[in-house]
Amino acid sequence: MLAVGLAFLLAIAGTFVFAYRAGRHVRQIRTENEPIHGWMSVPFIAHTHHVPASVLFQAIGVHPREPHDRRSVRQIAHDLNRPVPELIAQLQRAIDSAAHPPGGQPR
Amino acid sequence: MNDQLLAVVSQYGAPALFGIVTIAAIGVPLPITLLLIVAGSMISQGAMSLWGAIGAAGAGSVLGDQAGYAIGRWGGPAVVTKLSGLFGRRASLQTMEAKAKAWGGPGIFITRWLLSPLGPWINLVSGTARYPWHRFLFWDILGEITGAAVYISLGRFFSDRVMALSAVLSDLTWAIAALLAAVILGYQLLAHLRRPRVQ
Known part of the structure; x- marks a missing residue:
């Protein structure tokens, strides 16, 4: 007992x-805010951070595949032959810039 | 592993969801709640249809559950004991069978979605205990569709907070399981204390 x-x-x-x-x-x-993970696609990250996907694709220098580019960040990093953390940091900077544009009002 | 599964669902949608939930329902521990929440978020992004996701998740889970039941029913106790060992759990078969019989339909229903970690074991022991198949199927479909609808809807509603939502639901599931255990153990303790002592 x-x-x-x-x-x-x-x-x-x-x-x-x-x-x-x-x-x-x-x-x-x-x-x-939701942290960025390697499994997330760029449109997914754009949705969770309320930023247009085109802004994020542009920030990492990728032309999205038609009709929907739902490759994960890890897959894109592999395709570009770049480290995943570097790509995530770049996406994070683009999100921060979109939220606080220089000389503009924070969103 | 989890990251790869999430990436596959994110890229391939409902067919990937169907395959993964089928495997998980047989007993392989995979993050199904998180996958359903992510599917809900994808619906709100227009990358998946609501009925497609609920249908894929519900059908895959029921298929996996039925496989588990069939293994328990026709594979016999030896196979079930071996599988329990493979998946890292060696619970007493008799105890689980007794619980499955005592809980019956509502037990099957609740372990489809609220206490989902117990689901695969209930499938196996429902088979070994020869719980009537048509009743098992009824409660199974009801529970799995409820679970898919609840988690996918939550993901759709909190579509920009999927990881935090998944953490909340995971902790809540364990809190409910611990509370249930506390109630059962407390009842046993109380029954023991009230038992008249033999001099």
């Missing part, structure tokens, strides 16, 4: 820990 008691305490602790973590992630939804 001691084992059941310990498991009960562990389950209670687990409930609180996971509920707290869920609450923390809810706050993130409201306050933080």
Whole structure:
């Protein structure tokens, strides 16, 4: 019965820990932008950061394939023979510039 | 691995979603909730159709679940025990069978979407316990379509926050599982404390 008691305490602790973590992630939804990941396509990143996809394609020097270019950032980096983190950093800079254009009002 | 799966769904859409959820429903641990949320986000971007995504996810999951049930029913306990070991879980077959019988249809329904990590095991033990196939199929379709609709709709609604949303849902699932465990264990403790002691 001691084992059941310990498991009960562990389950209670687990409930609180996971509920707290869920609450923390809810706050993130409201306050933080989605980080860029290698699996994301350029249109996906454009959507999550509310920036036109053409701006991001232009920033990394890629002509999008017709009709829809849904290659992942990792795939584009492979095609361009460039490191993924470098491409992600370039996309992030383009997003930041679009959000805070020089001499303009922040969006 | 997760990144590659997400990239495949992002690039190839509903057919890729169908293939991946089928494999996951058989018991391979894959990030299905995240994939469904991403599919929802793609719908809001116009890259996938709502009914195409729900249909692909629902049909793939049901197909995988039915395969799991068939393995349990016709493969026998030896195969199920071997598979449990392969997937890193050696739960007592008798215990799982007893739970499957006790929970019945609602148990099958809830493990399709809310307590989805238990889904593949419930499929196997429903088969070994010879739970009636037509009832299993009914609760399975109902649960999988509900799950696909819920997670895809959430992804569609929070289409620009897919990773954070996935983290919220993952933690909530574990919080609910831990709460359920606490209730069951608390009930057992209470029953033990109330039992009259033999002098």
